Each structure stands twice: as structure tokens, then as C-alpha cells.
Amino acid sequence: MFKSSRGVLALLIIALALSTSLGLVTAQGVTELTILWAEWDPADYLQQIGNDYEAETGIKVNVIQEPWGSFFDRMAAEWAARGDSYDMTVGDSQWIGQAVEQGHYLDLTDFMVSNGIDKTVTPATLQYYGEYPAGSGKYYAYPTEGDAVGWAYRKDLFEDPQNMADFEAKYGYPLQPPETWAQLRDIAEFFTRPDEGLYGVGVYTQKDYDGLIMGYQNVFFSWGADWRGPNNEVLGVVNSPKAVEALEFYKELYQFAPPGTSNAFFAEMNDVFISGQAAMIMNYFAFFPALINPGVNPFAEVTGFFSGPKGPEGDRYVALGGQGLSIISYISPERQEASKEFIKWFAQEEVQARWAAIGGYTCNINVLESDTFLNNTPYNRAFADSMTFVKDFWNIPQFGELLIAAKDVLHAYVVGGEGTAQEALDKVAQAHHEILVEAGVIEE
Amino acid sequence: MSALPQPNPTSSSSQRARRQISDRTILHLFIWPTLILLILINIFPLFYSLYLSFTNYSVISNKPPEWVGFANFIRMLNSEEMWSYFALTGRYALLSVGLQTGIGFGLALLLREKFKASGFLTTLILIPMMLSPVVVGLFWKLIFNPAYGIFNYLIGFTNPAVAPDWLAQPDLALFAIVIVDVWMWTPFVMLLCLSGLSAIPDYLYEAAAIDRASSWFQFWRITLPQVAPLLLIAVLFRTIEAFKAFDVVMGLTGGGPGTATNTVAIEIYRQAFLGQFRTGRASALAYIVLIIIIAVSNLYIRQINRAREG
Incomplete structure (x- = not known):
């Protein structure tokens, strides 16, 4: 029994101090990390890696998957709310400018440089996935999933003696995986046989996100065109004669595509290939694991892969995919530290080797160059080859508006058949010019 | 001889509590939670979005709304x-x-x-x-x-x-x-x-x-x-x-x-x-x-x- 009120007061103060300190201990002990990524196979692989991390450290890693069509919306809504639902996101390469300038991503420069992480990944992936602005040496993401657009084809059709003879008789050169876009077009035309339910080529036409633009870019860049001039000017650049020719070519390819692929992206590409409707498809390398799985693809044993062909003047570029792992700036300092610890662990060479072995497209230099990686799948060589000639869309904060302005008009032309390529690109150039002037990127 | 009924202390206290809550209070207790919900979920966003329609504002920009009139x-x-x-x-x-x-x-x-x-x-x-x-x-x-x-x-x-x-x-x-x-x-x-x-x-x-x-x-x-x-x-x-x-x-x-x-x-x-x-x-x-x-x-x-x- 306490004989005085002073004793009761002392007890209360001790109890208060104890409860406060206990509370602090709980806040510091981060037991769970949440990562937002798009809904696709690599996110499943990352969950497996996260399970390894939990086994080692006891910290649970949850990879939340959101369909590609609404991935940006979900992340942006979280940014808008300054939310801390996710500790990290494996964000698209184009988001970085917006996320950095608006303060949604944590600056990882000191962390990555002091731990030597920046030296473990290829310079191209560090530049496209982690650095903003380009050449600044400021890093906001760890290059996690390298990716580019590649090609899958049906070897059984290409190597069929009758097809080979007929093709050579018609086009004057042997039927084999194309080295140029002109050859790809011929092959697409050759295999377009609606009566047999077979079509030459599946190309991206998706309007909801960036599918159509990512598909068109392979032709666009390889024709020597670009989205911007040396001083970010767009008038006369986006709608240059080369760009117009490239767009006309892309529309021509769409004529050889299976019916119903009018709003098609990666899932639809694999679907038309697996169902035997397409002789060739374009797709990000990240979606090729399904094509070598006989349980999914009946043509798995006869599926071959090649990297993007050359343009008319020998230029060769493929559209960049892939993402970097960033830490959301709105989470508590304790969770920021815990997230950095995860990235540090994930960036280790042995973890990256495991990441690559289960299907992730590592950006780690040593793992990428290893024979183990190059021979791991039938498409890894084409992937490593493609990663040396990648190019991307704008990644400044206005990228979303630039994307919308382009995809609406190009979709109307390529899929809807409205107007001419010149008219479409004139509209895109004018819209891009207005957006960039309003944003202060260029002057009127 | 019958004993006089003894007052039950529990029932008398609850009766007192009921007497303390007037009809008007009960009316308010029913109406205000709904009204507050309506104001928060419908009325406030309605007027706030009306205000935002006169501003240059992007919800993810980390910048306050800028008045631009019509x-x-x-x-x-x-x-x-x-x-x-x-x-x-x-x-x-x-x-x-x-x-x-x-x-x-x-x-x-x-x-x-x-x-x-x-x-x-x-x-x-x-x-x-x-x-x-x-x-x-x-x-x-x-x-x-x-x-x-x-x-x-x-x-x-x-x-x-x-x-x-x-x-x-x-x-x-x-x-x-x-x-x-x-x-x-x-x-x-x-x-x-x-x-x-x-x-x-x-x-x-x-x-x-x-x-x-x-x-x-x-x-x-x-x-x-x-x-x-x-x-x-x-x-x-x-x-x-x-x-x-x-x-x-x-x-x-x-x-x-x-x-x-x-x-x-x-x-x-x-x-x-x-x-x-x-x-x-x-x-x-x-x-x-x-x-x-x-x-x-x-x-x-x-x-x-x-x-x-x-």
C-alpha cells in the first residue's frame, strides 16, 4: 500500500516512462516491408526473393501486385495522399522525373554510392532506371528488372521445308529470323493466312497505358527518328519524314496482326502466340518465361527468340522496359532504414544470381556476363544483346501528358485508320510542343 | 401484513438516466451522426471541388492550389x-x-x-x-x-x-x-x-x-x-x-x-x-x-x- 499521494505519483511516472519507451521499441522494430509492383511474373519472383529475406532476417516482405493498366494510378493516388501504405515501389522508368521532382522518392545517392551499389549494375540501367536528371549522378532507384522489347517466333513454321521454299521463291532470300524490319514485314505478310487462322505478327496496340507507344518506338527509333531534338525541340522532330515513314510501316505491320488485337499489350501478345494465331510476336523479355513452359505454350519446344531488327539505314534500337526499386519518402525514418537494408541485401551478387536464376532480369554486371545467365534460358542471349541498344520515351514529370497526347492520336491512326501518318504526327508534335512550353521545358 | 415495495436501486438509476436524455437529445443523437457523415462525404467534397475548379491544382504536385478564376x-x-x-x-x-x-x-x-x-x-x-x-x-x-x-x-x-x-x-x-x-x-x-x-x-x-x-x-x-x-x-x-x-x-x-x-x-x-x-x-x-x-x-x-x- 502506498501511504502517500507522492508514492502514487512516482508509480504513475514510472509506468508512463515504461510505456513510452516500450512504444519506441515497437516503432523501431520494423517487422514487415511492403513493395508495390505491377501484376506480372517478375513480381512473383520478387516475392520469392522476399521470402528468402524473411528467412534470413525475420522481416516479412509483401509484394503487392496491381494490374499494369492501373499500376500508375494506384501509385499516384498513394503519392497524392502522401500515403505510407507501401515502403517501396518498383516504378516504371518513365515515372522517375515526376516522382523525384514532386518529392515522392527518397534520394538514394549517398546510400548507393557509399555501399558501392552503383558500381554493381550496368551503366545503361543505372542511367535509365535510377538516375535523375540524366547525367546528374543523383540516384533514386536501384535497377531491379532490366527489360526491353524482344521477339518470339515459331521455329516449326520457319523451318518447314515447304514454307522455306515458298518464301524464297516469293521474296528471293531464305526464310530465317529477320535482321531488318523490311524482312520482318515480308515474313509477316508471308505467314498471314486468315483461312488457316494464322497471322504474321502480333504488335502492341494498347491504348490504356503505354503499350502502343512502346511498340511503335522500336520502329520509330530504328528509322532514326526521336521524340526530341538536341534542345528538346519537338516540332519537325516528332513529325519528321523518318517518323512518318516509321508510323506508316507500323500501321502496315498491324494489317498482318491477328484480329481482335486492337488494344493489345503483353498478355494479348502471349495469348495469340500460345493459341497458334501468330507466327511472330513482339513482347517484353519479362513475358517470355511463359512461352518456354510446355504447360502453358503448346509450341514451347519450337519457340525461338530474336532481338529487334535494324531499320532502313542500319539503326537498331529497342524500346526500354524495366523498373527500379525506389523508397517512398512518406514512410517513417525507421521504415526507410529497413527498406535500405533490404535493397543492400538484394543488391548482393549471390542474391542477384538467385534473382536471375528464378527468372528476374538482373542488372548486375557480373551476373549478366556469366555463362550461367546467358545459357539459363533460350532468350537470355537476345536479352543481353538488346540491352546494349535500348532507348526510352520521355521521363520528365510531364511524361504522362506527353504519353496521352501521343497514344490517342497514334491509336486512332494505327488501329482506327483515321487520317494519315503525317497528320497524326503533326498533331502529336503540336500537342507535345504545347505541353513542353507550358511546363517551361522549351520556349515558345 | 404486506411489506411496502422496496425501490430497486438499479432501475431507479436507469430511470434517472432516461429522464436525463430528453426527446430532443435523442433526436439529435440520431440526426447528427448521419448529417456529419453527409457533410464529410458529400457536402464538403462538393464545395471543395467547386473551389478546386477555379484553381490550377494537381493533387500529386506537392504544390498548393493556385487561383485562376474561370x-x-x-x-x-x-x-x-x-x-x-x-x-x-x-x-x-x-x-x-x-x-x-x-x-x-x-x-x-x-x-x-x-x-x-x-x-x-x-x-x-x-x-x-x-x-x-x-x-x-x-x-x-x-x-x-x-x-x-x-x-x-x-x-x-x-x-x-x-x-x-x-x-x-x-x-x-x-x-x-x-x-x-x-x-x-x-x-x-x-x-x-x-x-x-x-x-x-x-x-x-x-x-x-x-x-x-x-x-x-x-x-x-x-x-x-x-x-x-x-x-x-x-x-x-x-x-x-x-x-x-x-x-x-x-x-x-x-x-x-x-x-x-x-x-x-x-x-x-x-x-x-x-x-x-x-x-x-x-x-x-x-x-x-x-x-x-x-x-x-x-x-x-x-x-x-x-x-x-x-
Whole structure:
């Protein structure tokens, strides 16, 4: 029994101090990390890696998957709310400018440089996935999933003696995986046989996100065109004669595509290939694991892969995919530290080797160059080859508006058949010019 | 000798508590939680978005709203593209609501007479409106697929090479969405019409029959005027919904090809949630739509009142 009120007061103060300190201990002990990524196979692989991390450290890693069509919306809504639902996101390469300038991503420069992480990944992936602005040496993401657009084809059709003879008789050169876009077009035309339910080529036409633009870019860049001039000017650049020719070519390819692929992206590409409707498809390398799985693809044993062909003047570029792992700036300092610890662990060479072995497209230099990686799948060589000639869309904060302005008009032309390529690109150039002037990127 | 009843201390204290809560307090206890919820969830956002419509504001920009007066409204109303989206939405509403009204009323007339399994048939017809619009959009996308969808097959196109690609052709895509909307919401119109038809007193028809009135006369002078108020309510609801058409359009075409099915609701979504999250402009556009819906609703309501009085 306490004989005085002073004793009761002392007890209360001790109890208060104890409860406060206990509370602090709980806040510091981060037991769970949440990562937002798009809904696709690599996110499943990352969950497996996260399970390894939990086994080692006891910290649970949850990879939340959101369909590609609404991935940006979900992340942006979280940014808008300054939310801390996710500790990290494996964000698209184009988001970085917006996320950095608006303060949604944590600056990882000191962390990555002091731990030597920046030296473990290829310079191209560090530049496209982690650095903003380009050449600044400021890093906001760890290059996690390298990716580019590649090609899958049906070897059984290409190597069929009758097809080979007929093709050579018609086009004057042997039927084999194309080295140029002109050859790809011929092959697409050759295999377009609606009566047999077979079509030459599946190309991206998706309007909801960036599918159509990512598909068109392979032709666009390889024709020597670009989205911007040396001083970010767009008038006369986006709608240059080369760009117009490239767009006309892309529309021509769409004529050889299976019916119903009018709003098609990666899932639809694999679907038309697996169902035997397409002789060739374009797709990000990240979606090729399904094509070598006989349980999914009946043509798995006869599926071959090649990297993007050359343009008319020998230029060769493929559209960049892939993402970097960033830490959301709105989470508590304790969770920021815990997230950095995860990235540090994930960036280790042995973890990256495991990441690559289960299907992730590592950006780690040593793992990428290893024979183990190059021979791991039938498409890894084409992937490593493609990663040396990648190019991307704008990644400044206005990228979303630039994307919308382009995809609406190009979709109307390529899929809807409205107007001419010149008219479409004139509209895109004018819209891009207005957006960039309003944003202060260029002057009127 | 009987003992005097002893006061129960528990019941007396609860009685005191009840006495302390007056009727007025109970009234407030019931009303205020609802009012507070309404204010927080409906009224505040309504006025806040009105304020935002006069600002240059992006919800993800980390910058405060900047007052720009009527600039957003002027920009929207001066945009040719925006007018084309309004015209498209009007065309869609007219086609969709017109067909739903005609078919829904026709079905109600057919189902008015009871026959074997008529209840079961009515339930079957009602199923589409019970489905989620997003799910409806996704499975109609498969139905319209020119390679393996059943729609083209049913209308006589068995070769996918020459079959129309409903969702890819700008001149067909809007009709594809109208078809889906009519399939989904005609049962709603039918249901309202059916309730209107069942409320018509039989003696009106009996009197007309005694007067040897023709079926056409009975329909024109009895059925239609009696059902008109409910029919107009159905048309009002469907028109408002048509102006807000979003989920089915998004699921089927995403507004494409190009902008061929870009309704005003899709445009509000694009302004609000894509690219730079133009919250100010999206709010202004939403208010323009709200004004149009209020104006159209007023016209309908006047018509409904006239029908009731007449």
C-alpha cells in the first residue's frame, strides 16, 4: 500500500516512462516491408526473393501486385495522399522525373554510392532506371528488372521445308529470323493466312497505358527518328519524314496482326502466340518465361527468340522496359532504414544470381556476363544483346501528358485508320510542343 | 401484513438516466451522426471541388492550389475536342436510352400477361443489370472478339478475316458500347414499366371493352398515359447514367480507338487521374457535366409532373 499521494505519483511516472519507451521499441522494430509492383511474373519472383529475406532476417516482405493498366494510378493516388501504405515501389522508368521532382522518392545517392551499389549494375540501367536528371549522378532507384522489347517466333513454321521454299521463291532470300524490319514485314505478310487462322505478327496496340507507344518506338527509333531534338525541340522532330515513314510501316505491320488485337499489350501478345494465331510476336523479355513452359505454350519446344531488327539505314534500337526499386519518402525514418537494408541485401551478387536464376532480369554486371545467365534460358542471349541498344520515351514529370497526347492520336491512326501518318504526327508534335512550353521545358 | 415495495436501486438509476436524455437529445443523437457523415462525404467534397475548379491544382504536385478564376471553364468550353466528347456522349445517351426505353417497354407489355414460367423468365431477364459493369465490359470484349467471339458468328460472319472488329473500328465502337448498355439496362426500364402496368386498374380496360375500343385505342389512351410517369422516371435515371457512362466504356474500349468512344466521364477520369492529375481542370469539367445533368433532369421532371397532372 502506498501511504502517500507522492508514492502514487512516482508509480504513475514510472509506468508512463515504461510505456513510452516500450512504444519506441515497437516503432523501431520494423517487422514487415511492403513493395508495390505491377501484376506480372517478375513480381512473383520478387516475392520469392522476399521470402528468402524473411528467412534470413525475420522481416516479412509483401509484394503487392496491381494490374499494369492501373499500376500508375494506384501509385499516384498513394503519392497524392502522401500515403505510407507501401515502403517501396518498383516504378516504371518513365515515372522517375515526376516522382523525384514532386518529392515522392527518397534520394538514394549517398546510400548507393557509399555501399558501392552503383558500381554493381550496368551503366545503361543505372542511367535509365535510377538516375535523375540524366547525367546528374543523383540516384533514386536501384535497377531491379532490366527489360526491353524482344521477339518470339515459331521455329516449326520457319523451318518447314515447304514454307522455306515458298518464301524464297516469293521474296528471293531464305526464310530465317529477320535482321531488318523490311524482312520482318515480308515474313509477316508471308505467314498471314486468315483461312488457316494464322497471322504474321502480333504488335502492341494498347491504348490504356503505354503499350502502343512502346511498340511503335522500336520502329520509330530504328528509322532514326526521336521524340526530341538536341534542345528538346519537338516540332519537325516528332513529325519528321523518318517518323512518318516509321508510323506508316507500323500501321502496315498491324494489317498482318491477328484480329481482335486492337488494344493489345503483353498478355494479348502471349495469348495469340500460345493459341497458334501468330507466327511472330513482339513482347517484353519479362513475358517470355511463359512461352518456354510446355504447360502453358503448346509450341514451347519450337519457340525461338530474336532481338529487334535494324531499320532502313542500319539503326537498331529497342524500346526500354524495366523498373527500379525506389523508397517512398512518406514512410517513417525507421521504415526507410529497413527498406535500405533490404535493397543492400538484394543488391548482393549471390542474391542477384538467385534473382536471375528464378527468372528476374538482373542488372548486375557480373551476373549478366556469366555463362550461367546467358545459357539459363533460350532468350537470355537476345536479352543481353538488346540491352546494349535500348532507348526510352520521355521521363520528365510531364511524361504522362506527353504519353496521352501521343497514344490517342497514334491509336486512332494505327488501329482506327483515321487520317494519315503525317497528320497524326503533326498533331502529336503540336500537342507535345504545347505541353513542353507550358511546363517551361522549351520556349515558345 | 404486506411489506411496502422496496425501490430497486438499479432501475431507479436507469430511470434517472432516461429522464436525463430528453426527446430532443435523442433526436439529435440520431440526426447528427448521419448529417456529419453527409457533410464529410458529400457536402464538403462538393464545395471543395467547386473551389478546386477555379484553381490550377494537381493533387500529386506537392504544390498548393493556385487561383485562376474561370480559366479552367473557359479552356474546357473553348476546346473543340471537349465539344466533340460532349456530342459523342449525347449521341450515346440518345441511342442507348432510346433503345432501352423501346425494348424495355415492349418486354414489359409482353410479360404483363401471366403465363407459365413468366416469373422465371422475368428473373432471367433481370440478371444482366445485377452484374458488375466492369465484368460485363470484360466478357463482352471476348464476345466481340473477331477471331473467337460469338457475336460476329451470330450475325452471320463466320470468317474472322472479313468479320467486323467492333471495338477497333471507330464507326462501330460506339454501337458496340450501346449494344452492351442496352443489354445490361433494358431490364431496369422493363421492371419500372412492369410495375406501372400492373398498377393500371382493370376497370379502365373493362370500360373500354364495353365501349368497343380497339386495342390500339386502349394502348394509346389508357396504357401509355398511365405508365408515362414511371416510364419518364426510368428515362430520367438512364439518361443521367448515360452521361456518367464510365465502367463499361473503360472495360470495352478504354475510350478508343483513338478517342472514338471517349465519353465525358472518361475524359474527366483522364484529366483527373492520368498524366499530371489535372485536379482543377477535372473539377471544372465535372461541374459542367453536373450543370447539364441538372438542366436535363429539370426538363424531365417537368414532363413527369405534366404527365401526372394530365
